Amino acid sequence: MDLTYSLGLVIPELVLTLSGLVLLLVAAWGGNEASKPVSIAACVALGGAFFLTAPAVCAGASGPDTVAFFGQLRIDAWAGLAKLMIYAAAGAALVVAPAYFDRLKAMRPEFAILVLFAALGMSIMVSAADLLALYIGLELNSLAAYVLAAYLRDDDKSAEAGLKYFVLGALASGILLFGMSLLYGFTGTTSFSGINVAIADGLSGGQLFGLIFVLAGMAFKISAVPFHMWTPDVYEGAPTPVTAFFASAPKVAAIALLARLSLEAFGTQATAWQQIVGFAAIASIVVGALGAIGQQNIKRLLAFSSINNVGFILIGLATATLAGASAMMIYLAFYVAMTVGSFVALLMLKDADGNQLETFGDIKGLSTTQPALAWCLLLIMFSLAGIPPLMGFYGKLVIFRAAVEADLIALAAIGIAASVIGAFYYLKFIKVMFFDEPVDAVKGKSDWAHWALLVIATLVISPIAFLGTEWLGGLAEAAAAALATAG
Amino acid sequence: MIHTLAFYLFAVLVIASGAMVVLARNPVHSVLWLILAFFNAAGLMVLVGAEFIAMLLVIVYVGAVAVLFLFVVMMLNIDFAELRAGFIRNAPLGAVIALILLAELVLGVGAYRVGIIELGTPDGSAAPLLGESNIENIGALLYGRYLFLFEMAGIILLVAMIGAIVLTHRESRAHRAHQNIGKQVARRPDDATEMKRPEVGQGVEL
Numbered sequence: 001m002d003l004t005y006s007l008g009l010v011i012p013e014l015v016l017t018l019s020g021l022v023l024l025l026v027a028a029w030g031g032n033e034a035s036k037p038v039s040i041a042a043c044v045a046l047g048g049a050f051f052l053t054a055p056a057v058c059a060g061a062s063g064p065d066t067v068a069f070f071g072q073l074r075i076d077a078w079a080g081l082a083k084l085m086i087y088a089a090a091g092a093a094l095v096v097a098p099a100y101f102d103r104l105k106a107m108r109p110e111f112a113i114l115v116l117f118a119a120l121g122m123s124i125m126v127s128a129a130d131l132l133a134l135y136i137g138l139e140l141n142s143l144a145a146y147v148l149a150a151y152l153r154d155d156d157k158s159a160e161a162g163l164k165y166f167v168l169g170a171l172a173s174g175i176l177l178f179g180m181s182l183l184y185g186f187t188g189t190t191s192f193s194g195i196n197v198a199i200a201d202g203l204s205g206g207q208l209f210g211l212i213f214v215l216a217g218m219a220f221k222i223s224a225v226p227f228h229m230w231t232p233d234v235y236e237g238a239p240t241p242v243t244a245f246f247a248s249a250p251k252v253a254a255i256a257l258l259a260r261l262s263l264e265a266f267g268t269q270a271t272a273w274q275q276i277v278g279f280a281a282i283a284s285i286v287v288g289a290l291g292a293i294g295q296q297n298i299k300r301l302l303a304f305s306s307i308n309n310v311g312f313i314l315i316g317l318a319t320a321t322l323a324g325a326s327a328m329m330i331y332l333a334f335y336v337a338m339t340v341g342s343f344v345a346l347l348m349l350k351d352a353d354g355n356q357l358e359t360f361g362d363i364k365g366l367s368t369t370q371p372a373l374a375w376c377l378l379l380i381m382f383s384l385a386g387i388p389p390l391m392g393f394y395g396k397l398v399i400f401r402a403a404v405e406a407d408l409i410a411l412a413a414i415g416i417a418a419s420v421i422g423a424f425y426y427l428k429f430i431k432v433m434f435f436d437e438p439v440d441a442v443k444g445k446s447d448w449a450h451w452a453l454l455v456i457a458t459l460v461i462s463p464i465a466f467l468g469t470e471w472l473g474g475l476a477e478a479a480a481a482a483l484a485t486a487g
Numbered sequence: 488m489i490h491t492l493a494f495y496l497f498a499v500l501v502i503a504s505g506a507m508v509v510l511a512r513n514p515v516h517s518v519l520w521l522i523l524a525f526f527n528a529a530g531l532m533v534l535v536g537a538e539f540i541a542m543l544l545v546i547v548y549v550g551a552v553a554v555l556f557l558f559v560v561m562m563l564n565i566d567f568a569e570l571r572a573g574f575i576r577n578a579p580l581g582a583v584i585a586l587i588l589l590a591e592l593v594l595g596v597g598a599y600r601v602g603i604i605e606l607g608t609p610d611g612s613a614a615p616l617l618g619e620s621n622i623e624n625i626g627a628l629l630y631g632r633y634l635f636l637f638e639m640a641g642i643i644l645l646v647a648m649i650g651a652i653v654l655t656h657r658e659s660r661a662h663r664a665h666q667n668i669g670k671q672v673a674r675r676p677d678d679a680t681e682m683k684r685p686e687v688g689q690g691v692e693l
Binding site for chain 1 (some may be wrong): 605606608609610612636640643645650654
């Protein structure tokens with residue numbers, strides 16, 4: 001297990017790091033004119049990392065060969081699958097960002113560089129097999145995210161979002177660190193496998209405290225209830241491309257990390273955390289569904305929608321089985337597509353001057369003025385609501401199947417009941433777009449990149465994607481199996 | 488023998504300068520006493536064989552933190568008479584907090600002596616190299632076992648720096664008062680002055 005071998009395993013991360021550093025120099029000398037080339041180069045770097053990661057995912061890498069840097073990182077299929085989603089979501093954010101910031105004259109090359117470093121932090125998070133690596137990855141991602149939230153520094157809402165995110169994120173990091181220090185103190189090790197051995201015959205009081213604090217810190221990062229309060233404000237205030245990024249990539253990273261932590265480090269004591277995760281799941285689903293009902297701002301609504309979706313994903317974790325873990329990955333894949341699709345569609349709602357529109361009043365009768373956009377949004381909203389032929393339904397199906405197999409029938413029943421409430425506001429979208437008097441506010445044109453992303457996202461959640469579910473299911477199963485062999 | 492003497496010297500000085508931090512009337516003196524306390528604490532650390540922590544104390548606390556304190560204290564215009572005015576009113580609250588702290592101290596020491604806290608046993612992954620100083624041990628760990636995370640911590644600091652610059656740096660559009668020698672030399676009397684011959688009683692139109 002020498003360093004050369006470890007370095008070979010983290011080549012995607014090295015690609016991201018080095019391209020980030022080189023692009024930083026380009027940005028320093030090139031100034032604001034370099035924004036576009038830097039964005040394109042960052043996309044290429046993310047694409048490169050994507051294709052370097054893909055073989056390990058397809059091969060279902062697992063076992064001791066995937067351990068890097070003395071057990072601090074584990075570059076297995078689980079990490080790989082999550083990384084593919086992260087790189088794809090980060091790339092999508094980079095594609096839609098220039099048009100948005102150019103109009104506000106706020107495009108600077110550092111945006112792409114911060115997204116690159118955030119993606120680097122997230123890929124460390126998902127491969128972390130040690131509390132230290134977990135924290136380093138999390139902080140790298142969070143620090144970049146705080147800056148991205150406040151990127152429109154002259155805009156009050158963006159600055160407010162950045163400050164809120166920073167203060168609450170720092171608090172959550174503190175809670176997480178406190179829990180980690182308790183775990184280290186009471187187990188004598190920071191590695192997940194070491195913790196697993198140390199708690200094999202029961203949790204002591206200190207270890208339980210540590211576990212709860214760590215879970216609370218992680219719940220903040222995935223914005224699970226009761227640590228969700230920051231989400232609507234930050235999502236509304238942050239620039240829309242940044243919100244699209246926040247709602248997709250960091251969610252994947254934090255959920256994959258939480259699953260690895262729970263199953264690898266605390267797998268033998270699942271009863272201790274199942275209740276906590278189950279409660280957070282139910283509370284997130286209910287709060288996400290009820291909170292969204294009164295919202296007029298679409299970004300706020302999508303924030304509640306993301307809280308709601310995190311709840312469904314947590315049901316998969318609450319099963320504490322490998323079937324649940326692979327169901328989480330399948331759900332996450334479709335969640336990322338739906339989130340990116342809905343935010344790209346939101347970015348395409350512009351008035352004649354190019355100003356962004358983001359309330360329900362603006363999309364009245366969109367089906368007559370912009371039929372293509374309205375039909376794409378229709379499919380995405382039906383999918384988010386979980387209407388059968390679409391893939392959002394399939395994601396919910398695998399999650400609930402895993403829950404029923406693990407005898408969590410009550411959890412599944414409450415989840416299904418609450419998803420009916422959630423369907424209300426997704427259907428409201430469709431009612432407003434298709435049945436209200438047209439206001440003809442949306443007049444702006446969008447470039448081909450937006451359309452391409454929207455069409456890809458729509459295709460991924462359309463019934464055509466059923467052809468790929470077997471393949472995706474195989475990948476997710478191999479990824480979950482990698483978690484089991486790790487310990 | 489010399490160890491014992493040095494220990495008592497450092498320990499007495501730490502306590503004395505710690506007391507002076509609280510008692511000094513002038514806050515600048517307080518900070519200076521604090522620096523003395525840090526130096527003596529560093530001496531104590533050397534005595535127990537933790538020379539790395541001793542150096543950290545001197546470099547980080549004395550070199551950076553205490554000097555920062557000093558600047559802040561000197562720059563802020565604090566009215567100390569006003570600060571002390573509420574002393575009697577707030578004294579009961581202070582006493583309660585002091586009591587809580589005392590109880591915590593007693594509890595902590597008591598629990599430690601009973602040996603009630605069952606901590607985990609170290610897994611040996613960070614076992615010290617025998618016969619090396621702890622600076623070399625820490626270096627070997629940071630640049631060996633934890634190399635990747637150490638480098639990534641560097642990237643975190645870089646991101647923090649990029650963030651600070653992105654959020655605060657503004658290209659100044661206003662003209663800066665730089666001297667342009669070429670422009671000065673090229674200036675002729677004809678450009679700068681204008682001769683006028685006003686009619687009597689008419690005045691000058693500027």
